[in-house]
Amino acid sequence: MQTLTLRCTLKPTPEQAAALEKTVHLFTQACNHTLWVARERREFRRFKLHHLVYKDLRGMGLSANLAVQVVARVGRRQGNRAKAYRPTSCAFDQRTLSLRGEAVSLSTVSGRMRVPMKLGEYQRQVLGKAVSVQGGVLVRGSKGRWHIYLTLRVEVPEPPQGGGKVVGVDLGQRALATLSTGVQFSGGPLKGKRLHYLRKRAEIRSKLDRPSLRTRGVKRLWARLGGREARFVNHTLHTLARRIVDSLEPGDTLAIEDLTGLRGRTRRRGPEERYLHELWPYARFRSFLEYKARLRGIRVVAVDPKHTSQECPRCGHTARENRKTQSLFRCVACGFQHNADWVAATNIARRAGSTGMGRCKPAPILRVSSPHRPPSESPSQNTLVLG
Ligand SMILES: [Zn+2]
Secondary structure, eight states: OEEEEEEEEEOOOHHHHHHHHHHHHHHHHHHHHHHHHHHHHTOOOHHHHHHHHHHHHHHTTOOHHHHHHHHHHHOOSSOOOOOOOOTTEEEEETTTEEEETTEEEEEETTEEEEEEEEOOHHHHHHHHHEEEEEEEEEEEOGGGOEEEEEEEEEOOOOOOSSOOOEEEEEEOSSEEEEETTSOEEEOHHHHHHHHHHHHHHHHHHHHHHSGGGOOHHHHHHHHHHHHHHHHHHHHHHHHHHHHHHHTSOTTOEEEEEOSSSSTTTSOOOSHHHHHHHHTSOHHHHHHHHHHHHHHTTOEEEEEOOTTTTTBOTTTOOBOGGGBOSSSEEEOTTTOOEEEHHHHHHHHHHHHHHTTTSSOOOOOTHHHHOOTTSOOOSOOGGGOEEOO
């Protein structure tokens, strides 16, 4: 069993949209009131806070369940640093939210209503595996679109024991991801777009630095650009994770470098490189990979990232000199040479194989390639470009 969040777009009628709007507004007002009371009384513990504000919240016209959600959002053990809440979202629990086929039933200030959802292939697939819904967050997105982030309990298939191959994935800059199976996912559009945003942001920042140019429009543009970029990156990472997982079979093991494998491995260059480097959201990508993999019955293991790009997959000789260039690996001991990303992915797969998580099949290319035969530098015939 696994808990995951599924984002669905809603298709409310104009009347429903108005009710959602009102609900979010009331919810936010209630949050801000609760925050104010909590500050006044210096009491942020949920249980105590609940007693302090419950009557007020009910008096504002909030349902009992939504009042509980308000306290849950504001209350913290350590106090709450938020200045104020903005009217963009509202939380629901099991009693105020339920699923009705391809619609979600919500209790709003205008009573219970059934709002249709716009579902894609992926959403249908996940909903089909859902055992129960724990609640959700209603969010008003840009252009007045409404989304619901459903918290679902999902039946997870037990990965078949034995058999299955171990596939290593290397995350990089030029190629976003390289699998030890030879498949490579290009980072072209991601990199280009992020650089575009980088330049755009620099331009706006210079305006923000000069008081005469710091207009409200410029400030708003700044905020909007950040949101747009974040959404684009998230979408790309989701797509990438799904493609990687879809290229494997249930029972396989996916090996990934443990945590900050990417950081500090490639030599840093200019500020643009550094920017891309620091913003490759490894942790987020890994969590996407992990839950998508689990849903397909694929194990994910993390391995020691040390020298994965410097170790020779044939003779084991490890040296910085093995890395001829950013893209080419050539072992100084035995002469084995190959695409550097693929070598890293293969080393990652082998390390996972040796932890007893399943047998590791050496990639076939290892047997084909020998120092007497010029090996192909990159497995580019398999390259997929993310769109
Ligand atoms: Zn070697």
